[in-house]
Amino acid sequence: MHHAPGGLNAGLLSNVSNIHPTALVADGARLDPSVQVGPYAVIGPNVAIGAGTTVGAHCVIEGHTTIGQDNRIFQFASLGADPQDKKYAGEATRLVIGHRNTIREFCTFNTGTVQDRGETTVGDDNWIMAYVHVAHDCAIGDQTTLANNTTLAGHVEVGDWATVGGLTGVLQRMRVGAHTMVGFSSHVNKDVPPYMVVDGSPLAVRGVNLVGLRRRDFSAPRIAAIREMHKLLYRQGLSLDEARKAILALAADMPEAAADVALMDAFLESSAAGIAR
CATH class of the missing domain: 2.160.10.10 (Hexapeptide repeat proteins)
Structure with missing residues (x-):
């Protein structure tokens, strides 16, 4: 030197x-x-x-x-x-x-x-x-x-446009999906699906990252489809396989969100650790 x-x-x-x-x-x-x-x-x-x-x-x-x-x-x-x-x-x-x-x-x-x-x-x-x-x-x-x-x-994998709050620890091999928001001082020990808001220890899904999506000019139909994906995953009592099938069906009814549906399905299919749920 x-x-x-x-x-x-x-x-x-x-x-x-x-x-x-x-x-x-x-x-x-x-x-x-x-x-x-x-x-x-x-x-x-x-x-x-x-x-x-x-x-x-x-x-x-x-x-x-x-x-x-x-x-x-x-x-x-x-x-x-x-x-x-x-x-x-x-x-x-x-x-x-x-x-x-x-x-x-x-x-x-x-x-x-x-x-x-x-x-x-x-x-x-x-x-x-x-x-x-x-x-x-x-x-x-x-x-x-x-x-x-x-x-x-x-x-660890962190997707595009994800936000991770301060003092957060992410366990090895976990994935934080695109457009997610991980709250302050969280313990990420499961994969975080795209578009979701999570926080806490134990980790819990709080809803859809609406603030982030609107800041990025997501259209109303896309946001509606993402909210429906959240409902299918977390509010209907469906198994993960049942939720995935229902999410895939959204693309036909909401073609503007086809890419969002594909992103979510690919993430769910490839989750080795299981998703925060």
């Missing part, structure tokens, strides 16, 4: 004016010339960072980590460290972060494990608040909000 003003591989980093003199950037790191790196940050040799991204003071970015464009990474974040898995034996697993994410102070994102897909992924346009932990092999979609101290255990 070298201090930014000298010793960098000129073919990989042609402009060091945006890198603080106290930052340590390893030979081999690939940073777009527009990347800004703050004081005392440490960036490892297998890191690639795209145009317009800013890295705050004292951040450590290591491992086989790829970060896209226009991300804001605040001070003291730790990205790309080894997974907290006793089976990990030094394999070259990865962390991949997309574009336009905000990653606040003291976040910890780990690389994947060979026991799963070997990759932890964070999509685009996510708002990730302080002290969030994203463990090995997690998959976070786009446009999510993870509030302070959200803790994702290994292999």
